[in-house]
Amino acid sequence: MDFRFSDEQQMMADSVRGLLADLCRPADLRRLLRSGAARDEQRWAAIVGLGLAGALVPEEKGGLGLAPADFVLVAEACGYACLPEPLVENAGVAVPLLAQAAPGHAALARALAGEITVAAAHPLNPFIADADTAGVILVERDGALLLVSPADARLAVQPSIDPFRRLFTVEFAPKAATPVAGADEAAALLDAALDRGALFVAAQLLGIAQRCVDLAAAYARERHQFGRPIGSFQAVKHHLAAAQVKIAFARPVVYAAAAEQPRGDLHSRARVSHAKLAAGAAADLSARTAIQIHGAMGYSWEVDVHFFLKRALALDAWWGTAAFHRRRVAERVFGGRLGPERTFARERHDA
Numbered sequence: 001m002d003f004r005f006s007d008e009q010q011m012m013a014d015s016v017r018g019l020l021a022d023l024c025r026p027a028d029l030r031r032l033l034r035s036g037a038a039r040d041e042q043r044w045a046a047i048v049g050l051g052l053a054g055a056l057v058p059e060e061k062g063g064l065g066l067a068p069a070d071f072v073l074v075a076e077a078c079g080y081a082c083l084p085e086p087l088v089e090n091a092g093v094a095v096p097l098l099a100q101a102a103p104g105h106a107a108l109a110r111a112l113a114g115e116i117t118v119a120a121a122h123p124l125n126p127f128i129a130d131a132d133t134a135g136v137i138l139v140e141r142d143g144a145l146l147l148v149s150p151a152d153a154r155l156a157v158q159p160s161i162d163p164f165r166r167l168f169t170v171e172f173a174p175k176a177a178t179p180v181a182g183a184d185e186a187a188a189l190l191d192a193a194l195d196r197g198a199l200f201v202a203a204q205l206l207g208i209a210q211r212c213v214d215l216a217a218a219y220a221r222e223r224h225q226f227g228r229p230i231g232s233f234q235a236v237k238h239h240l241a242a243a244q245v246k247i248a249f250a251r252p253v254v255y256a257a258a259a260e261q262p263r264g265d266l267h268s269r270a271r272v273s274h275a276k277l278a279a280g281a282a283a284d285l286s287a288r289t290a291i292q293i294h295g296a297m298g299y300s301w302e303v304d305v306h307f308f309l310k311r312a313l314a315l316d317a318w319w320g321t322a323a324f325h326r327r328r329v330a331e332r333v334f335g336g337r338l339g340p341e342r343t344f345a346r347e348r349h350d351a
Contacts, residue, residue, distance in 0.1 A: 013073035020081035026304040048114035057099040072258035075200040079207025084164035086130040092200040094118035097193045102180040107136045127167035143183030152176035162314035197319035198276045205279035209286035216290035243286040250278035270332030273325035283312040
């Protein structure tokens with residue numbers, strides 16, 4: 001079996017990488033930070049122009065009908081660029097959830113056209129990301145899934161260690177919300193949204209980890225001490241190599257989870273949780289290594305690497321803490337059969 005990404009998957013990811021390399025540089029992040037704006041309108045218009053809003057929505061519902069394995073490289077590219085705009089949360093989680101819960105709602109057509117974004121509140125996340133710029137918000141109340149307009153709700157800003165993450169709590173009157181899924185149906189939809197959210201956070205963490213190593217390596221080539229680049233010192237090489245090895249071991253875990261996620265069984269859930277844990281550990285080590293190589297100045301606003309450290313810290317508990325995902329892996333280990341012959345087992349055959 002060929003596990004490599006197809007040419008089409010690589011081309012889509014390359015399009016996103018190229019766009020972000022041009023429009024989401026650290027200088028662009030600093031300019032957005034100074035402006036206090038929610039998003040860079042030029043960059044967001046270019047992202048919308050790629051037509052990815054409906055990437056994971058089935059074709060019969062107006063989307064592209066792609067799978068998580070098609071989108072995982074896009075999420076990784078967004079992490080590598082520290083993208084402030086909600087491409088991953090919108091296209092990867094919220095719009096597919098809206099398409100499943102309310103396929104005939106007018107908001108879905110607008111979201112697929114890129115006219116609005118959708119924000120999703122999940123019981124696992126204490127806050128809602130980018131609720132202030134969303135056209136509609138999907139909220140869980142008493143097990144049911146409701147659709148709320150931000151104009152009919154009261155949003156309260158919540159602090160984040162990441163200056164580009166806009167987090168909110170939301171309050172609204174019951175009459176302001178439109179029910180779109182009852183408790184029985186909503187539970188399965190929210191479980192699927194959780195898996196997509198955790199998977200694409202893992203992919204972003206993978207991108208963040210690689211960017212931290214790249215920034216640290218570039219600095220180690222430029223910074224000289226005792227007449228030599230610090231990258232020539234064995235201690236620096238070992239730190240960078242350890243971080244790169246951590247990334248190399250996490251990457252196939254994330255990609256395998258992307259391939260398995262649509263199955264929605266005990267095994268795929270464990271793979272997603274494993275991916276979140278592995279990518280989180282890689283991002284944590286890589287970010288801290290990059291800070292250490294930059295020295296004390298790595299903590300300052302003048303150095304770009306601190307943006308990626310803060311994003312890694314912010315995403316670490318988003319869509320599930322490490323403890324939550326360790327419990328899900330434990331469910332697979334202690335609740336399913338193990339053995340070399342079941343490495344790629346399926347629940348319907350081997351549970």
